[in-house]
Amino acid sequence: MRRVSKPLWAVLAWTAAVVCVGIPGAEAGEPVEQFLEGLRRRGWFDTALDYVEWARTSPLVGDEDKRGLDYQAAVTLVEGAKLQTDPQKRLAQLDQAREKFAAFVAAQPNHPAAAAAGLQLGNVLVERGKTFAEKAGRPSAGPDKESLLTQARELFGQAQQVFAEAEKKFQAEFDAKRNSSADKDPEQAQERREARLDLIQAQLFAAQTLSETAHTHPADSAPFKEHLQQAADKYGQIYEKYRRLLAGLYARMWQGRCYQELGNAKQALAYYQDLLAQPDDPQEFRTLKAKTLRLALQCWLEGEEPKLEEAGRRGEEWLRQARGDEDRTPEGLAIRWHLASAYERRASDSGVEPRQRKRLLADALKHTQFVAKYTGDNQKAAVQMAARLRNVEADISPTTLAEARDRGKLALDEYEGVLRRIAAASGTAEEAELPALREQADDARRRALDDFQLSLALRDDDTSQDDVNQVRYFLCYLFYRGGWYYDAAVLGQFVAQRYPESSAARSSAALAVAAWVQAYNEAPADQRQVETAQLVALAGQIAQKWPGDAEAEKAWMILADMALRSGDLPAAAEHLAHIAPQSPQRSLADLKAGQALWGAYLYAMRQPSESRPPNEKTQAWLTNAQTLLERGVAAAREKLAAGGEVDYTLAAAELSLAQLHLAASRFEQAVEVLERPGNGPLALAAAKHPVAQQGNLALEAHKAALQAYVAVQALDKAEATMAALDQLAAASGEGAAALTRIYVSLGRELQQQVTRLKEAGNAEALDRVLKSFEVFLDKVAGRAEGNTFSSLNWVAETYLGLGSGLEGGQNSSPQAGRYLEKAAKTFQTLRDRIAKEPAFAPQPDAAVSVTLRLARCERLLGAHPQALELLVSVLKSRPAMLDAQFTAAETLQAAGKKDPANYLKAIQGDRLAKKKDGATVNIIWGWRKLIAAVQGKSEFRETFYDAYHHLAESLLEYGLTGPAGEKSKNLQAARAVIEQLARTDPALAEGPWSARYDALLKRIQQAQGQAPTGLKSMLQASTTAAGKP
């Protein structure tokens, strides 16, 4: 006979419930006991123990509840021990509980729970005894089996004594209170109720312990029957006394179970039937009835004359009336399990018609698969039975779409259940089962796929289109989960686009979006056009069909992120513009779009003017970037004020806003944004906020701050910012090299700003920038102490930036000349200092880089011979140094303006020198040799295009200013250079260099007296001539 589990702890659970329900005017405030009971019921024992610790110091918990916390902790330990599979750990946990109960009783003998704690000490003995009995039942017990059983009996005997004494004590207390005038005094009435509750508990525990003792003997042995009969009699007495109480009814149920185990199913069923006839309310009665039905189903299934139909009928009736998640409770799962067994056994009856057999097996499979999804006593058996039933049922194929779909849904449920188990298994004892679980998941997924595909094949004229699309959605989901993203995308998109009114449309669209994103992520970076185009189309369709739908917004955000990652900033902003103004995503979209446009503007401004998008476009980017950033930042700041957390997106957006203010010469506003308490990028960096540690936020914030402080003449702050930059560079691990890079980039940014202001004709702002920087740079350069290589280098670079920005290709401005001279002077100071004190240089090649920068200054100042001398001095020791070769060729080309012969030198090289073998070579290579040196090397691609452009330009200039007789030949050579490159490198026509080459070619064509048709026209003409299609 099957051993029925004996949930002793459950007695406490219901008594606790009765107590809670029964005490009127319970203390208001934190409902400690109910909450803990809820946590324990869900099996969250660790959380319950954490809560107990929290409650000890919480002002929300009353003193009375606080005094009971030790008791609650001990109860939690006992209940948690039940789920502990390792017997040793279980025993340890029970010991811990016993200590807590004992301490609680000793410390609080008058606490209302003290009596219950005394009983719990007995309960701990019972649980310990059960652990020994369980160990004895394991094959590993071997010869220790008897001694383990003896230990168990001893513990049960001790518990029995505890309960007997308690019963005696509680009976006396109850009698005493019964004889008092309790009816007139509510407090005494309550005390009497509690005394009776203690008494009932003691009696139930005693009966339960008798039953446990019986199970330490072989079934059908005399001691087994004797103890079980004693337990049945004891339960019978309790029932007779308390038949009007829930406790009495439980006693009846356990009495029935004793008879069931004694083989008297008829008697047991008689008791169970009485209980099943009880009303459904309150909820506690429903729980009792579910437990009783579980036992009754066993009787119907296991008797000599099984009543399978009765079992099926009663089980189905209960399931139909189940409320909430009742069918997933241990009782609900057991009822389903018995139902499945009943159906399977009925199906095996030879007298059953084939159709009925099929239905029975299908129902059995349905219930078994449900049980197999949830952790519980019957889960493993249910998994095995489901596999068995599937094999049988495979012979009976569904004949309609609905049948196949329903079977597919069961397989799908099973698949998801197994996936949940897989997810939860990591790091637990179930980890070893992962391979088997994965196999089971694959099997369930394959069956679900087969059934859904079959269901589509079984559609007929009567099938509704919505049903078909629902099945398609399930298939789509399975494709997605299986990593078949293109299949999922195709199917999901089909349903969403062709049947937008169907109930499956939105969810299919969502899956399609997710699938395209996955497909995009899996595709190689240069092969994502199809996925992007499909996502754009799908997002557009979702937004049009379901405006404001979260899926559409998700798709736009994803697309924007994709575009951002691939560097297509304008496209990112375009995608983000689709987010509705009222959407919760709008502020995030504003921030991202604003940054994207600001980034696009900066990138465009870094390009030579002929390669930039039209001015209206870049200005629109700038204006929109400001609007979006201000709006997004304002919304994000509001959220922050309402208690939100600052994140990287906001901090980065604030930085972009500050940079944007700088670019527009709104320096005070830039400072305000940077320093804004709480979320200003500089404030965050100063506070060492984790957000400021991400990316290069802190560095960029300080760079922006330095520019802003200099501009507003907050020179102390500017110096402090320089010191902070020093520290940041040191922290980067690269030290001075990093700092040099920072200052060089700052100088370039300043140069760009000056150029922009000059081009925009904003004389006032330009003057302010220049003057403020001059004051600060002079101050830094003139410091008696504290200057380092980096600080002086920054001064030089900044003057070079200011001078270059003003110079704009023509050394026409005296102001530019002054800055360039100051730059040259500072670079020269650096050279001299390094020559005098080599340790002053932060790295060995610092002198070379300073020399190159000085040569650049000299070239811009028009002092070409001096510049060339400096460059040759470098090239003599480093002949293959590309930077130096490039600058030297550039210098020769610039010198061509004074003497056209220099154009030829720029092309062909200059400064002959003898090698050791007597051969002569040019120290300065010139453009041709430089091109040959970098050609085909991807890392020098930009240098290659730049040098090629210079080559054509030099030829053009030489043609225009050189010997008149060679003009035509040189112009033709210039043109041929571009033509040759365009033909051999098709990327030129589409790439970022196309505008510059196009402009140069037009100049050449004009010089040749031809129409300036440009690059594309030339390419078309050459391909046509080549006879290509």
Added chain:
Amino acid sequence: MNIMRNMLCLPSAALLLAAFVGTASGADAVRTVKGTINGAVESMTAQEVKLKRSDGREETVAVNAIRAIKYDGEPARLEAVRKAAAAGRYDDCLKTLGELDQEQIDRAEIQADLLYYRALATAKLALAGAGNLRDAGKVVRSFTDKHADNYHWLAATELLGDLFLAVGAHEPAFKEYDKLEQAPWDDYRLRAAIAKGGVLKAQKKYDEAAAAYDRVLQLTKDNPGKDEEAQEAIAAQALTATLGKVECLAEAGKPEEAVRLVEGVIAAASPEDSALNARAYNALGAALKKAGRAKEALLAYLHVEVLYSAQSQAHAEALRNLAELWSAANQPQRAAQALQTLQDRYGAK
């Protein structure tokens, strides 16, 4: 649910049967594009079916309007055979036919129906690669030879033409399509013309084939149909002709034009027109492949795999292409799966 309904219906069905005892074929049901006509089939030819309604009226139904005829006294599972054939489950079709006890069937029309569905399923599977084309031809030929007066005859003739075409016997295929062209209805004549275009295409005479399809398209424009049903039938033929033209364009080195055309066909077709869509997506896949747009081609063929796999011939074609394209996309596992499905379902290697 069905079981319950059937059980509930048992007493009333028995009463009905009793009422019609004595009229051997009084419960025939002719399913047409407009609905079902109940009565007794009295005679039929390849072009029309005559039946007497239960109220005594006589009615003649043109074959091009008939979807199927359910005969009184036929085995219950014959209906399952028809459903399986309609859904492209030809394996199921043959399996169920094999389970029927044909010796118990006396009525000639039912025997003809059984033979027709056997021929249809065998031919369709062979066309998809699962079976011998010549053996299938023999089964179809046995039907067309024996049942020239059956309402399935024209469809069987077309099927025979398709089998000839598949083995490269272009002239015999042409002759079978000629027979189809003799039908008195526009949609059948258009079908025949389109099929003949297919023969020209198979002969690699792409310009002639395209011209044949253009003639069909012109005809459909000139004569769009008298009533709604006729208009629908002719519109479907126009889309099929366009597809034929698409295939010619792709072969003739104009894949981008082909893509534009076929996208129009897909947009105009009912998404549940499995036969047309399967062919259209395959045509789209082929054109995209020709245009060097491999990933988009893969997606086109995937439509056939996930949505229209009931079209066995088209499905097999899609699987062959998918195997190649998955492989090119560096997804060898998916390529192997496509080949496995091809092997499992159509026995193709």
